[in-house]
Amino acid sequence: MLGLCLLLLSGCGIFNSSPHNTLLPESRPEPDIKDSGIYEPVVTVTVSGYQAGFTASYYVEIHNAAYSTEKFYSQVNPATMTDFAPLSKKLYDNSISSIIRIEDEKSNLYPISYDIKTKYLTIGNFTSVEQSTFSVAYYYENPTKYNLSYQIPYDLTEGYSAPPEQCKDWIRMPKNITISPFMTVAVPISLQIPKNTALESNKFEFWIIIREEPANSTSSPVTIERQYVQKWLIELT
Amino acid sequence: MKRRMVGLLVVLALLATLFAIPSVASAAETATVTISATPTYLCVSISYNDAHDSSWAVGTVAASTAWYWWDDEGGAQAEPGWALASGDCAASLTNCGSIASDIDGNITNFTGGVGWTCVTGAVGENTVQVTAYPEGAANEAAGVELESGTNHEVIDNLAASASKGIELSLETGTFTDGDAKSATVTFVIRAHT
Numbered sequence: 001m002l003g004l005c006l007l008l009l010s011g012c013g014i015f016n017s018s019p020h021n022t023l024l025p026e027s028r029p030e031p032d033i034k035d036s037g038i039y040e041p042v043v044t045v046t047v048s049g050y051q052a053g054f055t056a057s058y059y060v061e062i063h064n065a066a067y068s069t070e071k072f073y074s075q076v077n078p079a080t081m082t083d084f085a086p087l088s089k090k091l092y093d094n095s096i097s098s099i100i101r102i103e104d105e106k107s108n109l110y111p112i113s114y115d116i117k118t119k120y121l122t123i124g125n126f127t128s129v130e131q132s133t134f135s136v137a138y139y140y141e142n143p144t145k146y147n148l149s150y151q152i153p154y155d156l157t158e159g160y161s162a163p164p165e166q167c168k169d170w171i172r173m174p175k176n177i178t179i180s181p182f183m184t185v186a187v188p189i190s191l192q193i194p195k196n197t198a199l200e201s202n203k204f205e206f207w208i209i210i211r212e213e214p215a216n217s218t219s220s221p222v223t224i225e226r227q228y229v230q231k232w233l234i235e236l237t
Numbered sequence: 238m239k240r241r242m243v244g245l246l247v248v249l250a251l252l253a254t255l256f257a258i259p260s261v262a263s264a265a266e267t268a269t270v271t272i273s274a275t276p277t278y279l280c281v282s283i284s285y286n287d288a289h290d291s292s293w294a295v296g297t298v299a300a301s302t303a304w305y306w307w308d309d310e311g312g313a314q315a316e317p318g319w320a321l322a323s324g325d326c327a328a329s330l331t332n333c334g335s336i337a338s339d340i341d342g343n344i345t346n347f348t349g350g351v352g353w354t355c356v357t358g359a360v361g362e363n364t365v366q367v368t369a370y371p372e373g374a375a376n377e378a379a380g381v382e383l384e385s386g387t388n389h390e391v392i393d394n395l396a397a398s399a400s401k402g403i404e405l406s407l408e409t410g411t412f413t414d415g416d417a418k419s420a421t422v423t424f425v426i427r428a429h430t
Contacts, residue, residue, distance in 0.1 A: 035333035037280025041428045046271045054268035063278075071290035104288050133288040133311075154388060155339070155430045211423075220292030221347075221419050222307075222367075222405070224328070228279055229427035 036065040036144075038210055038228045039184075045191065050202075050236040053195035059186040060208060060230045064144045066092065066181030067100070069137040074104075076129040082112060084120040085134075090141035091121070092181060104134035140181065145213040147176045148187065153207050153231070160233055161201035170194075173208070191232065202236045280334035281426040286402075289327045295407060301360070303408040304368075304377075317404065321374040326402030329372075330424060332395045337429040340395060341388035342369045342381060342422060350416025357382040360410035367422070372402030380406065383422065394429050 039061040047054055072085045092098040094116050102109040102123055112122040121136060150168045173189040189208060208230040214223055283291065286308070293307045305314050307327040317325035332338050344367050347353035356364045368380035369391045381389050392401050405422065 035280045035282045035331075037278050037334055039276070039278055040274035041277060041279035041334075041336070043272065043274045046273075047268050049268040052266050052268045054270050056270045056272055058272050058274070069283075069285050069290045071285075071288055071292065135285055135288040135290050137284075155390070155427075157430055207427075209425075214291060214421075221295045221417070222293035222344075222407075223419070223421050224283060224291040224293075225421055225423040226281055226283065227423055227425040228281075229425060230279075231428060 036063055036067070036212060036226070038062050038230060041229065042231045042233065044233045044235070046235045046237075047193075048237045050193060051196055053193060053197070055190055055192045057188065057190040059188050060148070060210060061184055061186045062146055062177070062179060062210060062228075063184040064146075064179040064181060066140050066142070066144060067137070068140055069135050071133055071135045074126065074132050074134060076126045078129045080124075081126045081129075082122055082124045083126060084122045085136050087119045087121055087136065087138065087140075090116075090119060092139040092141050094141070096121070098139040100137040100139065102134060102136050104132055106132065107134075109134060143178045143180045145176055145178045146187075147211040147213065148173050148189075149175075149209045149211070151207040151209050151229075153205050157205055157231065157233055160203050160205040163204045163206040163234075164199055164201075167204070167206050171206070171208075189230075191234070193236075199236065204234050206232050206234075208232065277336045277428070278334045279336065279338060279426055279428060280332070281338070281340060281424060282331040282333040283424065284329045284331065284400075286324075286327060286329065293327070293405060298407070298409050300409055300411045304406040305409075307405040316377070319374070319376045321370050321372055321402070321404060323372050323402040326370075326372055326404040328403050329400050330392060330395070330403050331400040332397055332426075334426075335397050337394050337396050338426050339390055339429050340392040341425040341427070342383050342391040343388045343425070344383040344385060344423070345421045346385045347418035347420040349418040350414040351412075353410070353412075353418055353420075355384050355420070357384050360408055362411045363413055364410045366408040367420070368406045368408075369422070370404045370406070372404075377406075388425055391424070 043058050045056045074083045076083045091114050096111040096114050099111045107125055107127045109123050109125050112124045114121050150171050152162055170192050177187050179185050210228040212226045214225050295305055308325055309315060330340055344355050346355055351363055353363050353365045355367050360366050367383045369383055370380040371392050374380060381391050
């Protein structure tokens with residue numbers, strides 16, 4: 001009898017203690033290894049019976065390509081026509097094979113050696129001792145920190161409204177995560193809407209911002225950073 | 238026999254109650270959540286031209302001067318030709334993802350001593366204007382003025398694998414100190430809306 005009752009109850013959903021399911025993508029494209037980014041930048045959440053309260057759990061999957069470009073002013077040794085670049089981060093694998101390119105306006109520069117202790121990269125084939133600038137693009141060893149934050153969209157997807165004011169309090173996610181080079185990490189994000197929440201719109205959108213901390217710790221007047229947006233489209237009935 | 242009948246009726250009544258509860262409870266006490274996401278990749282690669290990198294060493298600047306150009310860093314600060322060619326851009330933004338995307342820009346206000354506020358209109362005391370120009374910008378006015386706390390779209394609907402040059406300029410206002418300043422420009426990539 002008890003078994004019959006449990007069967008009847010579970011069939012009717014009363015024991016549905018985990019009222020959500022996750023539809024994982026079957027396949028995903030492989031990114032170019034040198035470019036960081038996020039998978040699944042648009043997440044669609046559809047909820048029926050939302051007034052009972054629910055938790056929708058998903059994630060943002062971040063790939064760290066650990067790729068940097070740094071600029072240097074040359075001071076060429078006239079005896080060897082070489083110079084060195086003090087890289088701000090450790091070269092990946094401590095190997096000059098992690099140098100992607102060295103670029104300047106005149107020479108066809110190439111890496112000669114790398115000092116693990118000083119992080120100095122020796123570069124050859126300078127054609128002039130006159131000071132010039134050159135850049136070094138390389139894969140680095142250090143992990144990268146990504147900061148996550150909630151944002152109200154400023155460009156809404158058609159059919160979706162701005163999120164309710166309390167939406168930011170419904171989001172659970174870590175504030176940041178540190179990811180090793182060439183690793184992809186799924187960072188959990190959940191949306192918890194309490195029971196009997198009154199909403200002006202049943203279709204709304206919010207964004208999760210993923211800010212990549214820059215590879216170079218420079219004190220230059222203007223530095224360049226990247227951010228990625230994961231859009232969450234919510235439809236409640 | 239009568240007792241058995243009563244017992245059977247009690248059991249049937251209990252079962253009827255159990256059947257009745259779920260039809261009410263399923264609406265009030267449960268929610269069904271479905272989550273879906275398309276297997277796409279969102280990515281922006283910033284490559285730097287002519288030995289530039291992810292910093293712009295503007296150098297010493299004069300008050301009330303338009304313009305300082307990123308691509309002419311350390312040079313004569315000559316205005317580029319219009320429409321803006323890729324060769325006059327200090328960097329390129331590449332959509333290295335798998336979907337068409339929009340790229341926005343913002344800048345923090347400059348800090349160091351008396352800070353400078355980045356404005357989107359006319360400059361004044363301790364204010365500056367930093368403008369982003371996508372490759373192909375028809376003239377100086379076609380640039381996108383950047384500000385703190387608000388993103389402005391710099392490149393619309395950039396196809397997967399496509400690239401576009403990007404250039405920055407700085408217009409100074411007047412200063413009340415001579416301390417070094419610094420700011421951060423951020424490029425934000427999102428799936429095209």
